[in-house]
Amino acid sequence: MRSRISSIILVSLFLAANAVSEASSSTLTSGLSPIPPSVKYIAAPKAAERIGADLYWDPLTGSGYLYRSRARASFALDTPFFIYGTTERITIDPPVDRGSGPAFTEASLSRIEGRFKAADLERRSHFSVAAILIDPGHGGKDSGAVGEHSVGGKRIRVVEKDIALEVSKRVHTTLSERFPDRRILITRKDDVYPTLEERVDMANEVDLADNEAIIYISIHANASFNKNAKGFEVWYLNPEYRRILVDKDKVGGLGEDIAPILNAMLEEEFTTESIILARSILEGLGTRIGSESQNRGVRAEEWFVVRNAKMPSVLVEMGFVTNPEEAKLLSEDDYLRRIADGVYNGVVDFVRYFESMKGPNVP
Secondary structure, three states, X not given: OHHHHHHHHHHHHHHHHHHOOOOOOOOOOOOOOOOOOXXXXXXXXXXXXXXXXXXXXXXXXXXXXXXXXXXXXXXXXXXXXXXXOOOEEEEOOOOEEOOOOEEEEHHHHHHHHHHHHHHHHHHHOEOEEEEEEEEEOOEOOEOOOEEEEEEOOEEEEEEHHHHHHHHHHHHHHHHXXXXXXXXXXXXXXXXXXXXXXXXXXXXXXOOOOOOEEEEEEEEEEEOOOOOOOOOEEEEEEOOOOOOOOOOHHHOOOOOOOHHHHHHHHHHHXXXXXXXXXXXXXXXXXXXXXXXXXXXXXXEEEOOHHHHHOOOOEEEEEEEEOOOXXXXXXXXXXXXXXXHHHHHHHHHHHHHHHHHHHHOEOOO
């Protein structure tokens, strides 16, 4: 709450500073003539509902803002403009207090709404990660790896399907909160068993625009006959593995000869992005659990989910349930929370990188 109030106060000060040289009575308009007394005002809550925004209002400072899709339009009572973002000033009829909070003229609301729509169009013109699919490994009849140990006189039993689900649900929740305007998907939320085909189909069948991408993160725990093996690692598809990403029958009349070329280019792109995603998640895990577990690095393999997912995809191994010390860590809620934080931070960093590097979608 403190940060929200602080932001409103800062907005108020900024608006006030910009309004010093401007008259601030309700007779000022977006431009040229006084507002007729007959003009109707729209209460801010109704205005926010109309444009699909959240309203934040501080009656002490007489300022607030409308927030939608990570964009903010800040306003203050009796001030003939609003601030879009942090610096863009757009003239409007001054908002007034009608006795129950701020209200806008139709002309003012149309300008605010128009700026949000313009931002939506601008955002859609850039490449973006529009969907993220989290896949908790195994489930239901398939328990995955199981580790049973006696550590310090206490029996510990760690089941891969359970800890994969626990971590995946945490990652799904935190990503959903961070990216409310994106599709954050998960292949299972309970102890059920989607087949491997069903998991990748769920990702491959997501409807995407030309400038949208999806990424796939499968979460597992490791096992080994060597009880000393320990640590976390992230896998991506071996670049030598060949897969069909471009259907030669759907290349828009470009001819069958062009399909293999496009396919090779897309394979290379997905491989590069998968490696970057893997490294990003590995770094996130290293930050959160690197002092307690070994960083085994990024590795390449032809796991089913990464070789059949037609997108950047990785498989995360959280640690070895067959190692007694690591199994103990994997049985602790705080440790699983930190693993989830590491994966989340890695995904967020990748999204930031992807969208900054891809740039605008120019035809």
